[in-house]
Amino acid sequence: MKKIHIFLSLALALSLTxxxxxDKLPEGQLSTADPFNSVGEIxxxxxxxxxxxxxxxxxxxxxxxxxxxxxxxxxxxxxxxASTRLDGQTALSNASALNNYTHIRxxxxxxxNIDNCKEKGNPLYNQYVGEAYYFRAxxxxxxxxxxxxxxxxxxxxxxxxxxxxxPRDSRTVITDSIxxxxxxxxxxxxxxxxxxxxRIHKDVARALKSEVALFEATWEKYHKAKNxxxxxxxxxxxxIKDYLTQAANAAKEVMDRGVWAIYSTxxxxxxxxxxxxxxDLSDNKEILWFKKYDGDQIGNNVTRYLNKGGGxxxxxxxxxxxxLTIDGRPFLGQEKTEAQKVFGNELLPTVRDPxxxxxxxxxxxxxxxxxxxxxxxxxxxxxxxQNTTGFSLLKHVQIxxxxxxxxxxxxxxxxxxxxxxxxxxxxxxxxxELDGAANAALIIAALQPLRDRVGMPAVDFDREYNQDPDYPxxxxxxxxxxxxxxxxxxxxxEGRRLEDILRWAAAEELIVGKWAxxxxxxxxxxxxxxxYKQGENPLIYDQATGNNLYLSGQxxxxxxYIIPCNPDGHxxxxxxxxxxxYLLPIQQRMLSLTGNLWVQxxxx
Numbered sequence: 001m002k003k004i005h006i007f008l009s010l011a012l013a014l015s016l017t018x019x020x021x022x023d024k025l026p027e028g029q030l031s032t033a034d035p036f037n038s039v040g041e042i043x044x045x046x047x048x049x050x051x052x053x054x055x056x057x058x059x060x061x062x063x064x065x066x067x068x069x070x071x072x073x074x075x076x077x078x079x080x081x082a083s084t085r086l087d088g089q090t091a092l093s094n095a096s097a098l099n100n101y102t103h104i105r106x107x108x109x110x111x112x113n114i115d116n117c118k119e120k121g122n123p124l125y126n127q128y129v130g131e132a133y134y135f136r137a138x139x140x141x142x143x144x145x146x147x148x149x150x151x152x153x154x155x156x157x158x159x160x161x162x163x164x165x166x167p168r169d170s171r172t173v174i175t176d177s178i179x180x181x182x183x184x185x186x187x188x189x190x191x192x193x194x195x196x197x198x199r200i201h202k203d204v205a206r207a208l209k210s211e212v213a214l215f216e217a218t219w220e221k222y223h224k225a226k227n228x229x230x231x232x233x234x235x236x237x238x239x240i241k242d243y244l245t246q247a248a249n250a251a252k253e254v255m256d257r258g259v260w261a262i263y264s265t266x267x268x269x270x271x272x273x274x275x276x277x278x279x280d281l282s283d284n285k286e287i288l289w290f291k292k293y294d295g296d297q298i299g300n301n302v303t304r305y306l307n308k309g310g311g312x313x314x315x316x317x318x319x320x321x322x323x324l325t326i327d328g329r330p331f332l333g334q335e336k337t338e339a340q341k342v343f344g345n346e347l348l349p350t351v352r353d354p355x356x357x358x359x360x361x362x363x364x365x366x367x368x369x370x371x372x373x374x375x376x377x378x379x380x381x382x383x384x385x386q387n388t389t390g391f392s393l394l395k396h397v398q399i400x401x402x403x404x405x406x407x408x409x410x411x412x413x414x415x416x417x418x419x420x421x422x423x424x425x426x427x428x429x430x431x432x433e434l435d436g437a438a439n440a441a442l443i444i445a446a447l448q449p450l451r452d453r454v455g456m457p458a459v460d461f462d463r464e465y466n467q468d469p470d471y472p473x474x475x476x477x478x479x480x481x482x483x484x485x486x487x488x489x490x491x492x493x494e495g496r497r498l499e500d501i502l503r504w505a506a507a508e509e510l511i512v513g514k515w516a517x518x519x520x521x522x523x524x525x526x527x528x529x530x531x532y533k534q535g536e537n538p539l540i541y542d543q544a545t546g547n548n549l550y551l552s553g554q555x556x557x558x559x560x561y562i563i564p565c566n567p568d569g570h571x572x573x574x575x576x577x578x579x580x581x582y583l584l585p586i587q588q589r590m591l592s593l594t595g596n597l598w599v600q601x602x603x604x
Contacts, residue, residue, distance in 0.1 A: 036116045039124045045110060046128055049135040050199075052103055054291050055495065057396075057415030059302045061384045063313030067415055068302045068396040070495030076319045077493060078516035078564040079312055080388050085498075085584075086511050088575035092604055095585040098147065100139040107136040108156050123190075127199075130188030134200050134208070137181035141212050144174055145499055148230065148583045148601060151594075152177045167597040171232040172239070175216040179246065182209040193259040195289050196282040203254045204289045207418040210250035210426040215503050217243035218433065222505035223582070229602035230505075230582050244430045251427035254288075255446075260420040261285045262449035269349055271453055273358035275419075277398040279412035288418040295403045295412035302413040303398045307368040307405060310381045314389025314564060315360050315493065317517045318510075320346065323356040323489055328457040330466040337559070340520040343376055343390075343529075354454040359492050361392040366399055376529050377519070379549060379562070380539040388564035390519025390526065395493050421450060421490055429483045436461075436479020443483065450490055459486070472509040502582055513573035518562035521551055579603045 036042050058066030062079030073083040084090050110132050119125060136154075143150055149168040154177075169177075185205040192201035217240050223231035254260065263286040264271050279295070281287040293299050305311040325331050331339075331352065339346035344363040347356055361367065365374040377387040396413050404410040428446045431439035444459045451458055464485070465478040473481050487500065501510055521527055521541065532539035541549040550567055551560040580603025591598050 034116060036110065036113050037118055039117065039119050039122045039128060042110070042114065042117060042128045043124070046131050046135075049103065049107065049131075050291075053135045053138045054417055055415060056300075057291065057293065057302060057413055058300045059305045059311065061305065061312040063305075063311050063393070066300070066302070067495040068306075068393070068413065068493060069311075069313065071493045071497045072313055074497035074501060075316060075510050075514075075516070076488075076497045077313055077393070078316055078389055078518075080386075080564055082516070082565045082570060082574060085581060086574050086576050087570065088577045088581055090581065090584065092585045092588075095587045097587055098143055098150075098590070100143045101153070103139045104136055104153065105156055107132055107139070108154060111136070112155050126188045127190045130185045130190075130202075130205070131200050133181045133188065134185040134205050137178045137185065137205075137208065137212070140174065140178050140181075141208070141215075144171075144178070145215070145502070146584045147586065150174050151598070165593075165595040165597055167594070168599070170234065171216065171220070172235055175212065175243070178212050179209060182206075182212065191257075194283060194285070195287045198282075198290065198292060200289065203257065203260070204418055206250045206254050207288055207422055207426075210247045210254075210423065210430075213243045213247035213250065214426050214430055215499065217241075217247060217430070219503040219505075221433070222503070226505050226508075228505070228582070229579065241434065244434050248427055248430035248434070251423045251430070254420075254423045255427065259285070260288065260423070262420060262424075262453050263287075264449075264453045268453065268455035269354055270358065272355050273395060276396050276416070277401075277413060279398075279414055281414055281416070286420045287416060288420065288423075290417055291415035293412040293414065295401075295410050299403075299409040300411045300413055300415075301409060302396050303368075303401055303411040304406060304408070305384050306393055306397045307399075307401075308371070308381065308385050309361055309367060309374055309378050309392035310385040310387050311393060312384045312386055312388065313393070314377070314387045314518055315391035315393055316389055317391070317519065317561065319488070319492055320356065320360065320391055322485055323353040324456070324464060324485075325352060326350060326354075326456070328460060328463055330464065330468065330471070332466075332468050337520075341524045343519065343524055343526050347391075353456055353489060355489055355492075357394075358454075359393070359395040361394045365394060367394070367397060368405055369400055369402070370405070376526060376531055378531075379526075380532055380535065380537045382537055388518070388562075389516070390521065390562045393493060416494075424450065425483070425487045425490060429480075429487065432477075432479040432483045436477055440479065443479065447483070447486055450486065472506070505582070507576045507578055507582070511574050511576045512578060515552075515567060515570060515573050516564050517552060518564060520559060521549070521562050522553075522560035523558050577603060 055067050057068060059069045063069035063072040063077055064079060071077040072079050073085055114129060117125060140150065149171055151166045152169050152174055182205050186202050189200060189202045189205055220231050220235045220240050263275050263284050280292060281290045321331060339351060347360055347362045349357045361374045363375055367374055377390045377392050378385055379387055381387065398411060398413055424446045428443045431443050447459050459482055461478045461482050464482050467474050473484065501507055539549055541551060550563040552563055553560045583601040585604040586598060586600055591600060
């Protein structure tokens with residue numbers, strides 16, 4: 001059979017010069033020019049997507065990448081430099097190519113040729129068809145979050161200019177197309193009761209469907225409410241309700257199977273943390289799908305960067321302050337200030353939701369088996385050993401790891417893709433958005449397992465309602481406020497917070513004009529701690545004598561908090577542009593190659 005001429009799809013054109021290889025077949029192990037004759041060949045081809053179609057677990061200095069570090073692009077974590085996106089410093093000239101279209105083209109090649117398979121009676125055939133539809137949905141969704149409207153392409157295109165010149169489809173068309181692909185994936189995929197295969201199954205597709213529908217429903221609702229340039233003006237309230245219903249129903253289908261559960265051994269002070277450091281989660285009933293690292297041939301840097309309390313990043317006070325007290329109240333006022341005066345007191349599980357002390361280090365915590373217990377944050381640490389906020393990230397650190405603790409890419413912190421907690425949180429939020437008052441009992445029941453794991457009281461919407469004038473969501477519906485806080489706490493530092501800020505159109509409340517802030521320094525016992533006066537890098541915090549620790553307020557103030565970023569560079573706080581930065585810019589080459597049928601995103 002003649003080798004098929006393939007175009008890499010619309011966005012691949014961005015990487016091509018005037019000459020490109022029309023005879024190039026898509027990536028993957030293909031034995032012939034008449035591909036996909038066997039299920040083995042299909043599986044070999046699909047394996048490439050298990051490398052690129054997942055959320056990776058890695059870590060770079062400043063915590064700016066991977067599952068464990070990506071929350072530095074949010075109000076949950078901060079490095080010593082502000083996120084360029086949060087600060088409105090993304091440059092049009094640095095716009096990235098939409099490389100997911102390359103992967104989409106490869107998936108389309110499979111979908112359009114999978115009928116070549118001579119083993120359709122093999123039970124694995126349907127499984128692999130489902131995987132193909134899942135990955136196409138994933139690649140589109142990943143671009144959609146950052147770029148908005150796209151061009152939906154479901155087949156390899158012929159390499160002629162007319163075929164390349166296609167306009168962007170609306171947000172609604174893209175969302176509906178992604179959801180349709182996920183419905184196909186759910187139909188074809190195998191049902192599983194654990195994640196041992198580390199391959200996609202029905203409930204993974206349902207989890208992504210729930211996420212996509214909830215993302216778009218809330219994006220449309222909250223951007224429409226602010227009447228900005230980012231929502232689809234054709235979307236009706238009924239359409240938003242339909243997306244919310246799809247989100248709730250997809251989650252409920254997973255819940256109703258009764259095979260998944262929140263991980264708990266009864267150890268309220270450690271079970272939550274242990275899950276995120278366990279290399280092999282195959283038998284953990286909470287984990288729907290994860291990527292395993294062996295710490296040898298395939299490893300990551302999470303523990304390497306974080307196991308001394310540093311990582312050149314830190315958790316923010318904004319996140320720490322959002323955890324409820326152990327009896328389920330907002331942590332406010334004098335109670336909070338007094339606890340802050342002795343480092344670690346505000347983090348204690350006897351005082352706060354125990355998920356906090358399993359996310360942020362408290363004094364006495366062992367971070368690595370060959371070192372003493374953590375005492376105070378390494379604010380004066382060198383290189384990636386430094387902490388920037390006074391709150392050191394504990395979550396994801398393999399505290400008893402016996403591998404090479406200091407070598408590059410030797411850690412085995414797992415990359416959890418979906419867990420049952422995601423299902424419960426999506427379900428609760430969709431119900432709150434549909435009608436919180438009418439669904440109150442269902443929301444409480446859905447979130448109960450998360451509370452039970454750490455010994456927290458059941459959700460009480462009135463008791464938990466935070467109306468403090470300084471709380472960003474103080475005027476929000478109490479049901480929605482409660483589920484948003486529960487999502488933030490349960491999913492803290494898992495790389496998902498920015499997506500929430502974007503879909504809630506909440507940058508005005510959470511980012512614009514604000515500085516990241518850390519622990520109390522002046523006015524606490526940190527100020528005179530001996531660790532900061534010794535060693536090769538003594539800590540200096542007197543601005544008049546060469547400050548290397550930025551603090552809120554002015555010299556002489558009784559209470560001054562750590563600021564991780566130089567405030568001189570942000571005199572008015574972070575510069576996120578609400579008329580532009582909710583979406584990233586499109587490369588100029590793409591606009592040209594599509595004959596300007598693609599238009600630039602608002603504000604760029």
